[in-house]
Amino acid sequence: MARTDNDSWEITESVGATALGVAASRAAETESDNPLIRDPFARVFLDAVGDGVWNWFSAPQLPAELLESEPDLALQMRSMVGYMASRTAFFDSFFLDATNAGIRQVVILAAGLDARSWRLPWPDGTTVYELDQPRVLDFKASTLNEHGAQAACNRIAVPVDLRHDWPAALRQAGFDPAVPSVWSAEGLMPYLPAVAQELLFERVQGLTAIGSRVAVEALGPKFLDPDTRAKRRARMDRVRTFLAEKDPQREIPSTDELWYFEEREDVGEWFGRHGWDVTVTLSLELMAGYGRRVPEQVEDQVPGNLFVAAQRARI
Numbered sequence: 413m414a415r416t417d418n419d420s421w422e423i424t425e426s427v428g429a430t431a432l433g434v435a436a437s438r439a440a441e442t443e444s445d446n447p448l449i450r451d452p453f454a455r456v457f458l459d460a461v462g463d464g465v466w467n468w469f470s471a472p473q474l475p476a477e478l479l480e481s482e483p484d485l486a487l488q489m490r491s492m493v494g495y496m497a498s499r500t501a502f503f504d505s506f507f508l509d510a511t512n513a514g515i516r517q518v519v520i521l522a523a524g525l526d527a528r529s530w531r532l533p534w535p536d537g538t539t540v541y542e543l544d545q546p547r548v549l550d551f552k553a554s555t556l557n558e559h560g561a562q563a564a565c566n567r568i569a570v571p572v573d574l575r576h577d578w579p580a581a582l583r584q585a586g587f588d589p590a591v592p593s594v595w596s597a598e599g600l601m602p603y604l605p606a607v608a609q610e611l612l613f614e615r616v617q618g619l620t621a622i623g624s625r626v627a628v629e630a631l632g633p634k635f636l637d638p639d640t641r642a643k644r645r646a647r648m649d650r651v652r653t654f655l656a657e658k659d660p661q662r663e664i665p666s667t668d669e670l671w672y673f674e675e676r677e678d679v680g681e682w683f684g685r686h687g688w689d690v691t692v693t694l695s696l697e698l699m700a701g702y703g704r705r706v707p708e709q710v711e712d713q714v715p716g717n718l719f720v721a722a723q724r725a726r727i
């Protein structure tokens with residue numbers, strides 16, 4: 413589905429469905445033999461919507477014939493589950509370190525079906541502001557309410573479009589820019605045009621006191637590489653053609669149709685220039701650190717994203 417400047421979505425469509433895709437990965441990891449993270453709510457969301465294209469991201473069993481003709485496919489899909497688990501673990505630790513160091517205002521940009529408000533051991537007095545599109549946040553709250561889940565913090569939903577003027581809504585919800593805060597932007601960047609990404613960081617800058625922290629899953633240099641993109645497309649087209657005959661029920665996502673392939677400023681450099689102390693970890697290093705080393709033959713099929721962690725040191 414092509415993107416437009418003011419598009420919006422249900423949880424099962426367009427960019428909304430990508431939040432279900434991430435939930436499918438987290439459910440697969442949670443239910444695996446040796447999980448790196450445990451997110452019991454991921455399965456609750458998936459059960460609420462039934463089967464769909466999002467289940468591709470849980471690395472489902474595929475026909476043997478397909479795996480013979482695409483020998484790296486199963487490994488690639490398992491590595492993607494490992495990628496999502498490592499990413500989840502990274503942001504979990506980032507938030508817990510910040511709140512254990514005394515920060516009590518948390519902002520999750522593009523929260524999607526991230527269930528951290530329910531599953532992390534937040535210190536008393538922590539408020540978590542979750543920003544995402546209204547129908548995504550409604551689905552999440554109503555599904556977890558029906559499940560009887562209780563948030564483990566003071567959780568405040570802030571329904572907004574992150575391309576629009578969301579700081580007013582965040583302040584109105586009770587956020588205090590004069591007090592340090594901790595922020596995440598996980599699984600968001602490719603869905604924002606480059607101009608909106610720049611504006612997002614400027615707005616974060618305007619809302620953060622010294623001592624605040626920000627973590628971003630930033631796009632790496634290979635994101636724009638035409639070869640990588642063409643190879644990914646060709647591989648998925650082959651899989652799509654094969655499954656159209658053998659397993660027509662199985663839907664294959666075209667996530668990159670939802671992405672903005674545009675030049676962007678390096679996120680670590682942006683924060684460095686604006687008075688933040690920055691550390692950057694490459695995705696493959698992050699995964700190796702969590703015991704999810706990626707086999708060489710599928711290294712280029714795992715997102716080459718950069719995990720940026722920053723702390724505001726100066727005005």
Ligand SMILES: C[S@@+](CC[C@H](N)C(=O)[O-])C[C@H]1O[C@@H](n2cnc3c(N)ncnc32)[C@H](O)[C@@H]1O
Pocket residue numbers: 427428430431434435521522523524525526543544545548572573574575598599600603604
């Ligand atoms: C891939 S999901 C990631 C969700 C969550 N951060 C996670 O990692 O589980 C992308 C999320 O970004 C949200 N999103 C993308 N563009 C947005 C925008 N312009 N305004 C608000 N939310 C947006 C989508 O609704 C979706 O929930």
